[in-house]
Amino acid sequence: MLPFATLFFSLSCWSCVDRAETGPIVSNGRVEVRIAPPPATTRTALGDDGVTTEWIKDDRIALWAFSDSGSAVFEREPFTFWSNKTDNRGAFFVGSIPAMPTGTYRYYAAYPYPESVEGSRVTYEIPAEQDGTWRGELDIMLASASAPELVPADPDRLDDVNELALGFSHKIHALKVTVPAGRNLFGRPVTMLRVRFPRPVTGRMTWDLAAPDAAPSMEGAGDAVTLRFARPVGEGDSFWVFIAPGDMRGGEVLFTASDGTEFTWPLSSGAFGDCTAGRITPVNLTLPEIRPSHDFRIAVDPVNLGEEVTEINSIVCPEGYVFPSLDNSNRTERVTPNGDGTFSVRIFNDMGTGFPDNTVSMTVGSANAEGVFGRRCEVRDVTASGCTIMAPYLFFEDFTDTSFNDAHAEDDNGSELSGAGLVGWTGTRWKVDQQSLEFRTHIGSAVGPSGKYGRVDSPPLPLRAGSSVKVALHYEIGAAFSSGASTLVNYIHPDCLFGLSTDLGTPSGGSNGNQNYPEIRVEEFRLDKDGSPTNQPTHKDNNISEVRKGMRLTWFGYFQRTSNWAAVTGADFYYYLDNIRVTIVS
Secondary structure: OEEOOOEEEOOOOEOOOOOOOOOOOEEOOEEEEEEOOOOOOOOOEEOOOOOOEEOOOOOEEEEEEEEOOOOEEEEEEEEEEEEEOOOOOOEEEEEEEEOOOOOEEEEEEEEOOOOEEEOOEEEEEEOOEEOOOOOHHHOOEEEEEEEEOOOOEOOOOOOOOOOOOEEEEEOOEEEEEEOOOOOEOOOOOEEEEEEEOOOOOEEEEEEEOOOOOOOOEEEEEEOEEEEEEEEEEOOOOEEEEEEOOEEOOOOOEEEEEEOOOOEEOOEEEOOOOEEOOOEEEEEEOOEOOEOOEEEEEEEEEOOOOOOOEEEEEEEEOOOOOOOOOOOOOOEEOOEEEOOOOOEEEEEEHHHOOOOHHHEEEEEEEEOOEOOEEEEEEEEEOOOOOEEEEEOOOOEEEOOOOOOOEOOOOOOOOOEEOHHHOOOOOEEEOEEEEOOEEEEEEEEEEOOOOEEEOOEEEOOOOOEOOOOEEEEEEEEEEEEEEEOOEEEOHHHEEEEEEEEEEOOOOOOOOEEOOEEOOOOEEEEEEEOOOOOEOOEOOEEEEEEEEEEEOOOEEEEEEEEEEOOOOOEEEEEEEEEEEEEEEEEEEO
């Protein structure tokens, strides 16, 4: 590995003048100054030797000063590159600081000028997408020094300076990748390259200026850099990759290249070492051969959705399957309509015929629907050149991919069901168990208006704005009863109200006579008491007209007496919901 040169600053404090004046310029207690780095420094534009760098126009650093007591005299003051010295031995930066009392101070500096600062903590973004060129703004450097106050100097004397020896240290690692002659087996210029590492290398990195040698914290970390080259790369070309430092020993670094149409076989290397901060790792890269692929034709059976599919937004196969892509993913969004109702997707020849397990996840759109997701869409009629995939229902949920959750079973407030794997669902007094959704209504007393009502709401149906459709709905539901203290319990019944709602929040079911019913009532019905999480004996089918974007399916549980002599105290009705299917009726 090659080192970055160490950067030291000599700070010259000048009054900043564009005209012949004497003395410092003071405005609201601030003094304009110039700082002058010494000549033997590392800067931010790549030099002729391909390793060292130079300051360029509009470069900015940030400077802090703290007193011995720890109080800030100034923070994140910007200094902008002004000019080179007349003898080219150093450069001037221009900035403005408050006048400083006599004393000793702790100075901190950061390059580039940080956009995010909290006290002495600075945050920079190492992007997951880069263009392969030297990016001076990614050459993050931090420095500190103890020195006396900065005193404005005579603007007519360039030798009247305040020396501030800021020893900058580089915080990022760089790869200089070269494709040697004869090593482009891909046979064409590369426009994109993805490099995946065995540890996080991108994201938001935060350092504490007071402890610049400590490891930074990371947020939104990613393990790969995608290069979209400013110009295509071929044999003899070099390019740069900037990453967070880290030890790559014992892991594999994976390279995949593309010209925008074809992709290479992934190339794995376990030869990377400890990619420490402030160093450059030279890499000689062999671009692998083309990984053969071909077009695969897809017909979509629309019966579940209820109307013709006009777009496929994504297809996801089981783990282990790989679509042609830089990230070698089992997901593709590169699905092209053929103009005859079918679609084409590119697949690798080595992935075999069709899709594994005869199912895929798929997101589609139609004349009235958009973003319709099917978790398991059946694949059939597979040949070497194509297949048929069953379109997803407009809405489907059988709760098979949920997780147990009873944290809200007695909660009278509305809440999201995402903790059980049901994103977009909300409910009151709900529970998920044994692959069904439970909601419950509590009876304080059957004599008066004393109840706490269970309610669940589906995600909004994925309809296009302006659409109004008729849908066919099927679901299965059951109920059970915990009797508490009761008289004539057979005359107390679990009833359910199904309807549509447009409340996109987390509506509750209400309590004590203040029931929160769905806005549009579709059907009210009575249930037996022989249901369970695995048994929903009542199968319901509804045709519903004028269904629009933003509407949700809502179930509300309540109870009724069929005898005035029936009484119960402290009991619960449990409702179990499963196998929901919604289809557009043309």
